[in-house]
Amino acid sequence: MNIQLKMPLLKKAISISLDILTVIKSEFRTLFKDRGVVIMLVLAPLAYPILYCSLYKNETLIDVPVAAVDCSRSQESRELLRHIDATQSIHIASTYSTLAEAKQAYDEKKVHGVVYIPADFSKKLNTGDQTTVSVYADISSFMYYRIISQACTNCVLDMCNHIQIKRLNANGITGESATILSNPVPYEGIALYNEGAGFASFLMPAILILILFQTLFLGIGMIAGTSRGENRFHVLVSSSVHRGGIFRVIIGKSLTYFMIYASWSFFVLMLIPRAYNLPHIGIPFDIMMLMVPFLLATIFFSMTVSVFLPHRETSLVLFMFMSLILLFLSGVSWPQYNINGFWKAFAWIFPSTSGTQGYIKINTMGADLRHISFEYVSLWIQTFVYFATTCWAYYWQIKKSIAKQMNESLPEEIFV
Amino acid sequence: MSNKLSINITNTFKRELKRMLSRPIYFISTILIMTFTYVFFLTFFNQGQPTKMPIAVVDLDNSSISRQFSRNLEVMQHINIVMRLNSHKEAREEMQRGNIYAFVEIKRNFDKEVVSNQRPTITFYVNDAYLIAGSLINKDISYISAATSMAMQQKVLRAKGVDESRIMGIIQPIVLDTHLIGNPCANYGTYLLNVILPGILQLMVLMMTVFPIGVEYKERTTHEWLRNSDNSMFAAIIGKLIPYTIIFTILGIIGNILLYKYMHYPLNSSIGWMFLATFMLVISSQAIGILFIGITPVLRDGVTFAGLFGTLGITFAGSTFPIEQMPVGTRIFSNLFPIHHYFDIYVNQALNGVEIHYSYFSYIAMLAFLVLPFIVFYRLKNAAIKQNFPIK
Numbered sequence: 163m164n165i166q167l168k169m170p171l172l173k174k175a176i177s178i179s180l181d182i183l184t185v186i187k188s189e190f191r192t193l194f195k196d197r198g199v200v201i202m203l204v205l206a207p208l209a210y211p212i213l214y215c216s217l218y219k220n221e222t223l224i225d226v227p228v229a230a231v232d233c234s235r236s237q238e239s240r241e242l243l244r245h246i247d248a249t250q251s252i253h254i255a256s257t258y259s260t261l262a263e264a265k266q267a268y269d270e271k272k273v274h275g276v277v278y279i280p281a282d283f284s285k286k287l288n289t290g291d292q293t294t295v296s297v298y299a300d301i302s303s304f305m306y307y308r309i310i311s312q313a314c315t316n317c318v319l320d321m322c323n324h325i326q327i328k329r330l331n332a333n334g335i336t337g338e339s340a341t342i343l344s345n346p347v348p349y350e351g352i353a354l355y356n357e358g359a360g361f362a363s364f365l366m367p368a369i370l371i372l373i374l375f376q377t378l379f380l381g382i383g384m385i386a387g388t389s390r391g392e393n394r395f396h397v398l399v400s401s402s403v404h405r406g407g408i409f410r411v412i413i414g415k416s417l418t419y420f421m422i423y424a425s426w427s428f429f430v431l432m433l434i435p436r437a438y439n440l441p442h443i444g445i446p447f448d449i450m451m452l453m454v455p456f457l458l459a460t461i462f463f464s465m466t467v468s469v470f471l472p473h474r475e476t477s478l479v480l481f482m483f484m485s486l487i488l489l490f491l492s493g494v495s496w497p498q499y500n501i502n503g504f505w506k507a508f509a510w511i512f513p514s515t516s517g518t519q520g521y522i523k524i525n526t527m528g529a530d531l532r533h534i535s536f537e538y539v540s541l542w543i544q545t546f547v548y549f550a551t552t553c554w555a556y557y558w559q560i561k562k563s564i565a566k567q568m569n570e571s572l573p574e575e576i577f578v
Numbered sequence: 579m580s581n582k583l584s585i586n587i588t589n590t591f592k593r594e595l596k597r598m599l600s601r602p603i604y605f606i607s608t609i610l611i612m613t614f615t616y617v618f619f620l621t622f623f624n625q626g627q628p629t630k631m632p633i634a635v636v637d638l639d640n641s642s643i644s645r646q647f648s649r650n651l652e653v654m655q656h657i658n659i660v661m662r663l664n665s666h667k668e669a670r671e672e673m674q675r676g677n678i679y680a681f682v683e684i685k686r687n688f689d690k691e692v693v694s695n696q697r698p699t700i701t702f703y704v705n706d707a708y709l710i711a712g713s714l715i716n717k718d719i720s721y722i723s724a725a726t727s728m729a730m731q732q733k734v735l736r737a738k739g740v741d742e743s744r745i746m747g748i749i750q751p752i753v754l755d756t757h758l759i760g761n762p763c764a765n766y767g768t769y770l771l772n773v774i775l776p777g778i779l780q781l782m783v784l785m786m787t788v789f790p791i792g793v794e795y796k797e798r799t800t801h802e803w804l805r806n807s808d809n810s811m812f813a814a815i816i817g818k819l820i821p822y823t824i825i826f827t828i829l830g831i832i833g834n835i836l837l838y839k840y841m842h843y844p845l846n847s848s849i850g851w852m853f854l855a856t857f858m859l860v861i862s863s864q865a866i867g868i869l870f871i872g873i874t875p876v877l878r879d880g881v882t883f884a885g886l887f888g889t890l891g892i893t894f895a896g897s898t899f900p901i902e903q904m905p906v907g908t909r910i911f912s913n914l915f916p917i918h919h920y921f922d923i924y925v926n927q928a929l930n931g932v933e934i935h936y937s938y939f940s941y942i943a944m945l946a947f948l949v950l951p952f953i954v955f956y957r958l959k960n961a962a963i964k965q966n967f968p969i970k
Contacts, residue, residue: 197879198878198879198882201882202882206886213890214893216905217893217899217904217905217908218899218904219904219905220899220903220904220905223900223903224903226903268759268930269926269930269932269933269936270936287751287752290744290747290748291747292746292747292750292751292752292753293751293752293753294752294753294754294755295752295753295754295755296754296755296756296757297754297755297756297757298757298759299756299757299758299759300759301758301759301760301761301764301769301929302760302897302925302929302930303769303896303897303898303899303900304764304766304769305898305899305900305903306900307758307764308713311756314754314756315754318752318754321751321752322750322751322752325751325752326748326749326751329744329747329748329751330748333735333738333740333744333748334738335738339695342695342697343731343734343735344731345697345727346692346695346697346727346730346731346734347692347697347698347699347700347723347726347727347730348697348699348700348727349699349700349701349702349719349720349723349724349727350699350700350701350702351702351703351704351716351719351720352701352702352703352704353704353706353712353716354673354703354704354705354706354707355705355706355707356706356707356709356712357706359706359709359712359713361709361898361899363707364706364707364708364709365709365898380885384878441707474878475789475792475793475877475878475881476603478785478881478882478885479603479607479785479786479789479881480603480606480607480611482781482785482885482888482889483611483615483778483781483782485889486774486777486778486889486892487615487618490619490622494708495708495709495710496622496623496628496710496766497628497631497679497708497710497711498676499628499631499632499679499711500625500628500629500630500631501622502621502622502624504621505618505621505622519676522707523674523675523676526707527673527674527705527707528674529674529675533671533674533675534675
């Protein structure tokens with residue numbers, strides 16, 4: 163009795179797996195036969211991370227040229243300028259006697275900032291008055307402005323400290339009490355997770371996830387558009403496949419993409435950060451656990467959308483620009499907290515948002531899975547919802563395909 | 579002769595308008611996507627800087643001094659204390675969850691140490707994985723910490739009977755006065771949108787140059803296309819692309835008006851120069867688009883090239899990370915992207931307001947892209963006549 167029940171079940175299981183295997187095999191074949199798809203699903207995810215990492219390889223700016231306008235021409239002003247020149251981030255490329263000359267150099271883009279020391283600088287320092295040093299910084303890139311103002315602030319603060327002690331001494335406060343009073347409550351700001359305030363360490367993790375998401379999304383769109391353009395009835399799922407049932411088709415296809423992208427994820431998210439010295443303090447197992455729902459959600463999301471793409475080029479033409487939108491929606495550069503409610507909800511639709519946040523929290527900030535429960539659960543919810551929508555969309559396609567088959571007697575030209 | 583050419587161009591132009599109405603993709607990838615882009619970015623960056631970002635305070639002292647310190651923090655523009663926690667570990671975990679971007683730690687006996695001149699340290703931890711949030715918060719907390727020291731110095735010096743007029747000179751001998759050229763408030767919208775909006779524009783121009791031409795080859799309608807322009811390939815291409823030149827120039831100019839008139843982003847030169855730059859960006863991108871589809875008149879490859887080139891262009895504009903500081907060779911390479919020259923014009927004209935002659939080179943460089951289509955002109959023409967290329 164037991165055996166009798168088991169036999170057909172086993173048979174069914176074998177037949178299902180064989181069907182899925184057939185789908186996987188045919189999907190692999192179509193995938194690697196198609197030059198465009200190979201570019202999108204193989205070349206792009208491997209080459210793009212290397213390209214971007216190489217471009218942003220210099221985490222911070224080094225020796226940004228600035229001009230000095232030293233109207234004081236004193237020992238003190240020269241000392242300050244020497245200190246500024248000695249910093250790693252900026253160097254004094256030229257010295258001028260008037261601001262107008264410095265502006266000329268700035269307009270010609272020879273320098274990215276100007277340090278102006280007024281004529282009474284040394285006089286005021288000697289009489290115990292307060293004096294001002296002005297810095298003009300290029301803000302065409304925020305990197306320039308940050309680096310220049312930071313370096314100047316540090317040098318000025320350092321000089322202030324020395325002067326303070328002298329002045330306290332002059333006012334009769336000497337020794338230890340002068341040192342204490344010059345800085346009664348010291349403060350220490352500690353940058354966590356990106357100690358050097360590096361640009362690549364900050365942006366690259368988000369770009370890596372987005373590369374995976376966009377190539378997978380566009381690649382699946384291309385495949386769907388092609389099969390629709392090429393099969394006789396201009397529908398996504400050809401009638402010969404659907405006999406196996408939509409589940410087998412969907413599972414077979416998604417497994418194919420998943421297998422490919424599981425290896426790419428390992429390369430992009432584990433090897434690249436180590437090769438380019440990006441932050442990588444996360445537990446590999448946790449990243450893997452996050453990637454499973456991320457890839458599945460992305461695959462089903464893409465399969466759902468791909469049903470509505472009539473031609474293979476459509477996905478590229480219509481969705482390439484989304485890369486930038488998704489980068490901002492992920493809440494890495496503009497903080498997630500400051501994104502308004504509508505766009506936050508919109509961002510949640512895309513698995514890339516939770517994927518990016520989850521990956522950064524684990525990989526850059528050393529969080530573990532329980533810290534990213536929101537992202538993790540979101541991705542699983544998306545996986546299930548998009549799986550359901552994929553099934554529905556494929557079912558709808560197959561119904562259309564059957565309906566068209568009924569009218570097979572019609573001349574083919576109509577469909578071309 | 580020239581009359582004949584203009585008739586041919588007009589015929590192709592009319593034919594293209596009809597084609598544009600035949601499929602939704604033409605409307606979506608011109609007007610709809612650009613409108614969405616404008617609405618998205620202008621509502622996204624409606625505040626100039628992210629404000630009131632959540633931070634936590636770990637106040638182990640809980641004295642009047644430490645409470646005063648937290649109250650002072652509250653008034654700062656970029657931070658908002660959302661949590662008061664009891665341990666470093668708890669705060670670090672909240673940071674890893676992403677609930678806070680920074681926390682300040684005030685140690686036990688802080689007030690006693692202040693009073694007894696033991697110089698207690700205020701320590702704060704900032705999450706620089708989110709660099710923008712991190713650096714703004716760092717600035718605010720540093721400011722309040724420095725101000726706390728200064729207030730204390732002032733109190734002591736007064737108590738010691740130092741003359742009021744001398745006190746500021748002792749506390750802060752040198753004041754640093756930082757000016758940001760062109761964008762005094764460090765507005766992120768100004769910084770990003772001036773690159774992103776034209777960046778997406780040039781991407782869509784590239785796409786919508788490759789697509790309308792490539793689709794003729796893909797669907798093998800090139801004979802009809804050429805017949806319509808009386809077998810003049812020149813007229814066929816010009817007439818086909820003029821509708822997009824007009825649409826994208828108008829969309830680009832609307833973008834300029836939105837940035838400089840509606841959002842009032844810095845414009846230290848005539849808006850006419852930006853309009854001209856936008857027009858040049860459109861036609862130079864179209865020239866590159868023709869090159870891409872001309873290399874292999876295969877639509878799918880053309881679209882892939884255009885997409886990769888268009889997205890890379892935004893990096894090579896040079897606003898996020900300066901080109902100068904990228905690896906050697908990148909600087910030369912970046913000149914191959916029209917958006918790079920557009921960005922130079924924007925920096926010179928709109929942001930810095932320097933004399934126009936500094937931008938002549940950028941305008942000429944964009945004009946130079948118009949040579950590119952001639953490289954592939956005969957390739958395109960032959961392929962259109964013989965249709966000897968793979969459609970896949």
